[in-house]
Amino acid sequence: MTLKNRISLLVSLLFTILFGLASTLIFILYSNFRKEEFRERLQIKALSNIKLLVNVKRVDNQLLKMIDQNSINKLYDEKTLIFDSHFKLIYSSIDDAKINWSIDDLKYLKKNKTFFKQQGNYEVYGVFYDTKDKDFYALISATDDYGKRKLLFLRYTLIVSYIFFTCLCWVVTSLIVKKLMNPLGEFHQKIKNINENNLDTRVQTKRDKNEIDLIANEFNFMMDRIEISYQKQKEFTAHASHELRTPLSRITAQIENTITDSTTSVRTKNFLQNILSDVNQLTALINSLLVLSKIDTNKNEIAEVHRMDEILFSAIAFLKKSLPDSVILFEIEENENLDQALEIEGNKNLLEIALGNVLKNACIYSDNNQAKVKISCEEDLLILSISNTGSTLSQEEQKNLFQPFMRGKNAKDTSGFGLGLRIVNRILTLHNAQIYYSIPEENTNMFQLIFESKV
Numbered sequence: 001m002t003l004k005n006r007i008s009l010l011v012s013l014l015f016t017i018l019f020g021l022a023s024t025l026i027f028i029l030y031s032n033f034r035k036e037e038f039r040e041r042l043q044i045k046a047l048s049n050i051k052l053l054v055n056v057k058r059v060d061n062q063l064l065k066m067i068d069q070n071s072i073n074k075l076y077d078e079k080t081l082i083f084d085s086h087f088k089l090i091y092s093s094i095d096d097a098k099i100n101w102s103i104d105d106l107k108y109l110k111k112n113k114t115f116f117k118q119q120g121n122y123e124v125y126g127v128f129y130d131t132k133d134k135d136f137y138a139l140i141s142a143t144d145d146y147g148k149r150k151l152l153f154l155r156y157t158l159i160v161s162y163i164f165f166t167c168l169c170w171v172v173t174s175l176i177v178k179k180l181m182n183p184l185g186e187f188h189q190k191i192k193n194i195n196e197n198n199l200d201t202r203v204q205t206k207r208d209k210n211e212i213d214l215i216a217n218e219f220n221f222m223m224d225r226i227e228i229s230y231q232k233q234k235e236f237t238a239h240a241s242h243e244l245r246t247p248l249s250r251i252t253a254q255i256e257n258t259i260t261d262s263t264t265s266v267r268t269k270n271f272l273q274n275i276l277s278d279v280n281q282l283t284a285l286i287n288s289l290l291v292l293s294k295i296d297t298n299k300n301e302i303a304e305v306h307r308m309d310e311i312l313f314s315a316i317a318f319l320k321k322s323l324p325d326s327v328i329l330f331e332i333e334e335n336e337n338l339d340q341a342l343e344i345e346g347n348k349n350l351l352e353i354a355l356g357n358v359l360k361n362a363c364i365y366s367d368n369n370q371a372k373v374k375i376s377c378e379e380d381l382l383i384l385s386i387s388n389t390g391s392t393l394s395q396e397e398q399k400n401l402f403q404p405f406m407r408g409k410n411a412k413d414t415s416g417f418g419l420g421l422r423i424v425n426r427i428l429t430l431h432n433a434q435i436y437y438s439i440p441e442e443n444t445n446m447f448q449l450i451f452e453s454k455v
Contacts, residue, residue: 004181011177012170019165023158030154034147035123039116042125046138049080049091050129079122079142085135099124099141106137183212191219199227241290248283252276306351307342308382308451309375315355316373319363326363326370333376341377341453346431354427355384357420358435358447362388365445380453387446392439401437 080093087106100119108115109128116125122141129136187203194201202223203216255276259269309332316328332338344351362371366388374385393401402425421435428435433451440446 003184004177007181008170008174008177011173012166015169015173016166019162019169023162027151027155027158031151034144034151035116038123038142038144038147039125042116042123042140042142043114043127046080046125046127046140047129049093049140050082050127050136050138079140081139083137083139087137099139101139105139109137110135187212187216187219194223199223199230238290241286244286245283245290248279248286252279252283255279304348305343305345306348308344308351308384309342311348311351312355312373312375312384315352315359318352318356319359323360323363323369327368328359328363329370329372331372331374333374335377337379338375338377338382341380341382341451342375343453344382344431344451350427350430354424355449357424358386358449361420362386362445362447366390367443382451382453384449384451385446386449387440387444389443390445392443392445393437398437402435 079099080091081089081099081101082091083106084090087103099122105115105126109126113128114126116123118124119141121143123144124139124141126137126139129138190201190203202220205213205216205220255272258264259272259276264272319326319328335341359371359373363369367390371386371388374387376383376385402421425435428449431451433449436448436450438446438448
């Protein structure tokens, strides 16, 4: 799970839990408040009835009942029973009133003064009222329809609010976190695209100095050090390769002069030929390393537009000099967009090296010293397909095909160092192009070089 999704999930879960606890607490507190308020109403009503019976001499039971009937809030369905000190019922507010009571309830009242309990759908309140002459017990029962409707409304309101605001929180939190994490996403994308060809890439920072900007600044400082180290390494490779070429050239010249000398014996000439072959291989290796080291220094020289067919013909002509027996079959696909697709922005010398290396590999590792070149295009993409017939590469070899000094099993009888395709890959990366290897048919190797037209 990504950090963005994790933060969104944690914040949303926290809000969901806290809002749920708050809603539950509000409901419980209001429920308790309703019960307490209703108990106070019942208490006031019970005491009022007792005081009317005791303190107002002219109010008899019938008159009190009439007053009670006309003052009762029918929403509550109130029922009142009043007992004297001998537990005798002396007043009942409604004839059909039914309140479950017992002598034990009245004794409990005398001891504890009041009680409040639930009796089915009714809530019953009992109170003990003592005077100088007599003691009175009052039981009053009612249903708080009005309070319960408000409690029910509050419950549904809290449930709907909980569902709505929880969903809203999940959506809003996801959007806000996504917006806040956008700089980190851009940071990640920029880091992902960094390779040895664009070590000068830096992450843009703002002035608010938040955590992402602090990381970006440290990353930029790190990239500065890496770029300096990388450039020093490449400069060392270039200088070392350049310096090694001079003594190797002298050695080569001296060996060649010795071989052509008529006084040199045949045995010595054969021995020197072997040495000369090794020196030539060493020279080729150094030249390859020198090309690799100079690729990045030429990345600022790729602004010119060249025709790839002309570069291809130039590479073929150069290949003929080193491999005169090679055969290159040529095919151009008819397409009205091809002429425009052939216009590629890049460095001519580097592209010639890349195409020359692919063509050379195709001829050397073929079973008939022959390669086929096909030029085609798809929309604004130029595709150069170079294929040959011969031993193909295994899946494991294909994974490391463009790594330095990597050679397949089909190269065991062929001289080389495994740098050719590495150089090709670096040059194409510099030109924002790609190279792919495939096996379209049995015993057929194909390299596809895909360029994006800049015109």
